[in-house]
Amino acid sequence: EDQVTQSPEALRLQEGESSSLNCSYTVSGLRGLFWYRQDPGKGPEFLFTLYSAGEEKEKERLKATLTKKESFLHITAPKPEDSATYLCAVQDLYYGNNRLAFGKGNQVVVIP
Amino acid sequence: KAGVTQTPRYLIKTRGQQVTLSCSPISGHRSVSWYQQTPGQGLQFLFEYFSETQRNKGNFPGRFSGRQFSNSRSEMNVSTLELGDSALYLCASSSAPGESPLHFGNGTRLTVT
Numbered sequence: 592e593d594q595v596t597q598s599p600e601a602l603r604l605q606e607g608e609s610s611s612l613n614c615s616y617t618v619s620g621l622r623g624l625f626w627y628r629q630d631p632g633k634g635p636e637f638l639f640t641l642y643s644a645g646e647e648k649e650k651e652r653l654k655a656t657l658t659k660k661e662s663f664l665h666i667t668a669p670k671p672e673d674s675a676t677y678l679c680a681v682q683d684l685y686y687g688n689n690r691l692a693f694g695k696g697n698q699v700v701v702i703p
Numbered sequence: 704k705a706g707v708t709q710t711p712r713y714l715i716k717t718r719g720q721q722v723t724l725s726c727s728p729i730s731g732h733r734s735v736s737w738y739q740q741t742p743g744q745g746l747q748f749l750f751e752y753f754s755e756t757q758r759n760k761g762n763f764p765g766r767f768s769g770r771q772f773s774n775s776r777s778e779m780n781v782s783t784l785e786l787g788d789s790a791l792y793l794c795a796s797s798s799a800p801g802e803s804p805l806h807f808g809n810g811t812r813l814t815v816t
Contacts, residue, residue, distance in 0.1 A: 633809050634795075634807035634808050634810050637804040688734075689797055
């Protein structure tokens, strides 16, 4: 069964203090790894899709990277508006559909 | 382009009752998936529909069911509600099964008392 573990569970950062979130995964075959952002009371908002080891994607202060066993979401010089829960999910080649396995998230608070 | 729309946003039900939740996908999207989100378990896959057919089902009891209509809109039903069914139910859509990414609605918050 696919497994996704995210660490740390919670993180408090000072504004401007860069950090990284970790997502470790186990799948029979990786079709894609996804990062989402979720704000309180809202649904997950899509950030990135990564397909193969060595791939990187960037969006503003966020950069996602992928290896064969884990993914990192780097937050560079964060601002208070980056406060959110970041979710990692994997799509298994075996299923080939929209059955994603999610981690429990990294809750990030950025203090001004 | 309108996003995924879920109704109602909040629902309070009593144990033993049943409930129906509704989802309208993004225009042009034909695949709809449902997820349950709880603080303890996180997001868990319920089922996926495409062309009015259930394509995949997660590890939930038969009390959880769903359907999809010809216009791609979907409903999910939970019968004989239990306290543990209290959760945020999220609907997500994509153009077709396996086509990423999934786009989520803001969910229906179900509270069972």
